[in-house]
Amino acid sequence: xxxxxxxxxxxxxxxxxxxxxxxxxxxxxxxxxxxxxxxxxxxxxxxxxxxxxxxxxxxxxxxxxxxxxxxxxxxxxxxxxxxxxxxxxxxxxxxxxxxxxxxxxxxxxxxxxxxxxxxxxxxxxxxxxxxxxxxxxxxxxxxxxxxxxxxxxxxxxxxxxxxxxxxxxxxxxxxxxxxxxxxxxxxxxxxxxxxxxxxxxxxxxxxxxxxxxxxxxxxxxxxxxxxxxxxxxxxxxxxxxxxxxxxxxxxxxxxxxxxxxxxxxxxxxxxxxxxxxxxxxxxxxx
Amino acid sequence: xxxxxxxxxxxxxxxxxxxxxxxxxxxxxxxxxxxxxxxxxxxxxxxxxxxxxxxxxxxxxxxxxxxxxxxxxxxxxxxxxxxxxxxxxxxxxxxxxxxxxxxxxxxxxxxxxxxxxxxxxxxxxxxxxxxxxxxxxxxxxxxxxxxxxxxxxxxxxxxxxxxxxxxxxxxxxxxxxxxxxxxxxxxxxxxxxxxxxxxxxxxxxxxxxxxxxxxxxxxxxxxxxxxxxxxxxxxxxxxxxxxxxxxxxxxxxxxxxxxxxxxxxxxxxxxxxxxxxxxxxxxxxxxxxxxxxxxx
Numbered sequence: 001x002x003x004x005x006x007x008x009x010x011x012x013x014x015x016x017x018x019x020x021x022x023x024x025x026x027x028x029x030x031x032x033x034x035x036x037x038x039x040x041x042x043x044x045x046x047x048x049x050x051x052x053x054x055x056x057x058x059x060x061x062x063x064x065x066x067x068x069x070x071x072x073x074x075x076x077x078x079x080x081x082x083x084x085x086x087x088x089x090x091x092x093x094x095x096x097x098x099x100x101x102x103x104x105x106x107x108x109x110x111x112x113x114x115x116x117x118x119x120x121x122x123x124x125x126x127x128x129x130x131x132x133x134x135x136x137x138x139x140x141x142x143x144x145x146x147x148x149x150x151x152x153x154x155x156x157x158x159x160x161x162x163x164x165x166x167x168x169x170x171x172x173x174x175x176x177x178x179x180x181x182x183x184x185x186x187x188x189x190x191x192x193x194x195x196x197x198x199x200x201x202x203x204x205x206x207x208x209x210x211x212x213x214x215x216x217x218x219x220x221x222x223x224x225x226x227x228x229x230x231x232x233x234x235x236x237x238x239x240x241x242x243x244x245x246x247x248x249x250x251x252x253x254x255x256x257x258x259x260x261x262x263x264x265x266x267x268x269x270x271x272x273x274x275x276x277x278x279x280x281x282x283x284x285x286x
Numbered sequence: 287x288x289x290x291x292x293x294x295x296x297x298x299x300x301x302x303x304x305x306x307x308x309x310x311x312x313x314x315x316x317x318x319x320x321x322x323x324x325x326x327x328x329x330x331x332x333x334x335x336x337x338x339x340x341x342x343x344x345x346x347x348x349x350x351x352x353x354x355x356x357x358x359x360x361x362x363x364x365x366x367x368x369x370x371x372x373x374x375x376x377x378x379x380x381x382x383x384x385x386x387x388x389x390x391x392x393x394x395x396x397x398x399x400x401x402x403x404x405x406x407x408x409x410x411x412x413x414x415x416x417x418x419x420x421x422x423x424x425x426x427x428x429x430x431x432x433x434x435x436x437x438x439x440x441x442x443x444x445x446x447x448x449x450x451x452x453x454x455x456x457x458x459x460x461x462x463x464x465x466x467x468x469x470x471x472x473x474x475x476x477x478x479x480x481x482x483x484x485x486x487x488x489x490x491x492x493x494x495x496x497x498x499x500x501x502x503x504x505x506x507x508x509x510x511x512x513x514x515x516x517x518x519x520x521x522x523x524x525x526x527x528x529x530x531x532x533x534x535x536x537x538x539x540x541x542x543x544x545x546x547x548x549x550x551x552x553x554x555x556x557x558x559x560x561x562x563x564x565x566x567x568x569x570x571x572x573x574x575x576x577x578x579x580x581x582x
Contacts, residue, residue: 219409
């Protein structure tokens with residue numbers, strides 16, 4: 001252990017420090033990270049690479065795969081947009097207004113993080129089914145929510161709800177009221193102040209929150225499969241198609257779809273990092 | 287109609303807790319609060335309430351019968367066992383990673399933090415799939431281990447691995463910003479006074495991070511006990527053997543045994559509520575000591 005620490009220090013990978021344990025903690029972290037995360041994921045990458053371009057392309061452009069990806073990304077996008085509007089609203093009332101039960105509401109926002117997805121799934125399915133509380137209300141209007149893509153959107157709204165609130169809230173708390181007062185003294189009305197002064201500063205946080213909710217929504221499984229109805233080509237999400245391919249022992253199919261989703265999620269992660277770096281440069285916070 | 291409420295005269299008559307030019311009229315304020323609360327009630331509260339209503343639809347007897355049924359008890363035991371293995375593993379990793387990242391400056395640190403966050407951006411189903419590819423019957427490793435009598439997939443080790451994967455970042459990402467904020471001054475002081483490395487960790491660092499650590503463990507545990515997608519892929523759904531509570535809920539639901547499904551679901555919902563309460567308590571009482579971790 002001392003050898004590696006010395007070698008690391010000599011190679012100037014880290015700055016010298018009197019604190020011990022660099023080799024031990026970094027070594028353990030990297031070993032654990034490799035065993036649990038990196039090796040299994042590279043297994044997936046290797047498996048995809050050994051598949052051959054033709055086979056991969058055939059699976060990737062298969063009608064059912066494309067529809068499943070479209071359903072996953074489309075519903076996650078719509079749910080993300082809904083959560084942007086209401087997430088900003090919820091963050092706003094939590095930061096700006098004082099009302100009874102504010103702290104309770106603040107804690108309750110995290111419920112989707114804490115509630116197991118399968119539990120959320122069966123609860124939403126029961127609520128929005130044609131004989132459920134909400135489902136029976138909208139049924140006379142000819143509206144069907146459960147077992148349609150609309151049901152998937154409802155589940156993803158639930159799952160994504162805390163993301164925008166929790167990314168926007170801390171940034172909103174740091175807004176200096178002087179900028180708003182300045183805007184007001186310069187003759188801006190409240191709406192103009194919010195739109196031209198406050199929103200631009202909140203935009204990076206809103207985009208980050210949207211991206212996080214979107215990424216979560218694309219991969220979400222537990223809360224969706226109960227309410228979706230899982231009709232191929234219509235309300236079948238990509239993660240479910242992976243499970244179906246696995247159950248058919250069609251490992252190549254499952255692997256190819258997973259790789260496509262992974263590439264897109266990494267791209268999302270990259271974009272989130274860019275947004276945060278950009279916002280740090282421009283606004284001094286992420 | 288409430289336009290003049292913004293004028294100084296109006297606010298002088300009606301004292302307000304909030305500043306004037308930089309706030310909305312009371313009418314707009316109430317409207318916004320109402321809209322936000324309605325949204326939360328509809329999308330958060332209603333599903334939560336419905337779990338308990340559905341579970342008690344046939345009375346308390348049916349509810350408790352569903353909980354003491356052998357398969358349900360086996361699922362509860364397995365869930366506790368998996369969390370009891372996965373959470374300490376990720377706790378040790380979280381502390382080690384946070385120590386390396388927060389107390390030292392080295393190249394590739396930002397990249398390492400990104401890698402630690404990786405499981406959050408991967409679909410749970412894919413988290414399970416990677417282990418199926420690694421240990422399945424079509425892999426190199428699977429048949430080899432099987433010939434030595436080691437079962438990973440469709441057995442408890444696979445469930446533990448998948449759970450460790452999805453809960454991997456929780457403790458680390460709470461501790462890293464917290465320990466970065468705290469710097470290295472305390473540790474350097476302890477070391478200069480003659481404490482050993484381990485003494486410094488146990489007596490100086492650990493007391494500094496204990497509430498942040500607890501916070502991370504709390505969130506890690508909630509996810510570990512509630513994980514569905516990843517575990518569902520690797521478990522094989524063998525009743526009484528490899529079914530965790532969320533998987534048991536799914537099976538019961540798919541068998542149209544709704545009361546039993548929701549009965550088991552109430553236990554998980556209670557876990558979520560307890561988690562939220564403890565989380566709120568930690569944030570309120572020790573906010574400063576976990577504050578760094580709330581800025582995500």
